[in-house]
Amino acid sequence: MATMTDASATPVRKRPAWWLIALLLIAALGAGAAGGWYFLGSSDEAVASTEEAEPAPPAAPVFVELKPFTVNVGDDNGRVLYTGITLQTGSDEAAALLRDHMPEVRNRILMVLTSHDAASLTSAAGKQALAKEIVAAFDQPFDDGQTRADVTQALFTDFIVQ
Numbered sequence: 001m002a003t004m005t006d007a008s009a010t011p012v013r014k015r016p017a018w019w020l021i022a023l024l025l026i027a028a029l030g031a032g033a034a035g036g037w038y039f040l041g042s043s044d045e046a047v048a049s050t051e052e053a054e055p056a057p058p059a060a061p062v063f064v065e066l067k068p069f070t071v072n073v074g075d076d077n078g079r080v081l082y083t084g085i086t087l088q089t090g091s092d093e094a095a096a097l098l099r100d101h102m103p104e105v106r107n108r109i110l111m112v113l114t115s116h117d118a119a120s121l122t123s124a125a126g127k128q129a130l131a132k133e134i135v136a137a138f139d140q141p142f143d144d145g146q147t148r149a150d151v152t153q154a155l156f157t158d159f160i161v162q
Contacts, residue, residue, distance in 0.1 A: 061088050062095040071113045079118040084158035087151050094150040101142045108137040118161050
């Protein structure tokens with residue numbers, strides 16, 4: 001008799017487990033992505049905290065343009081000063097306060113303008129001193145309960161002494 005060999009049995013070949021390699025590769029990529037997100041995410045927070053630590057840029061100045069003034073200057077020669085003035089403030093609230101109290105603003109400036117004579121107003125130093133006096137006129141608040149108008153500078157847009 002012939003020996004019986006199992007013809008139905010096939011030889012077992014060892015194949016690499018591709019699914020196992022793919023699973024390990026996906027796990028490694030996921031771990032790398034999670035680590036990158038963790039470390040890079042914390043550096044974004046550090047950048048954000050340094051950005052917050054930087055000082056804010058100064059606020060843009062706010063200007064309040066006044067109608068021109070025509071006043072007699074304080075000498076007996078009948079000389080006249082015609083000037084346009086723009087007040088610089090540090091905030092919109094201060095500009096609104098000036099606009100709300102415009103008659104008093106104009107009165108304070110008129111009192112300063114009429115206290116000078118023509119000779120002192122024709123020099124550059126006299127104009128600078130006048131601008132400082134106008135700013136100083138707003139050191140006092142308008143009302144007892146009000147804050148003072150934060151006028152930082154008086155700028156002349158027109159200046160004629162006749």
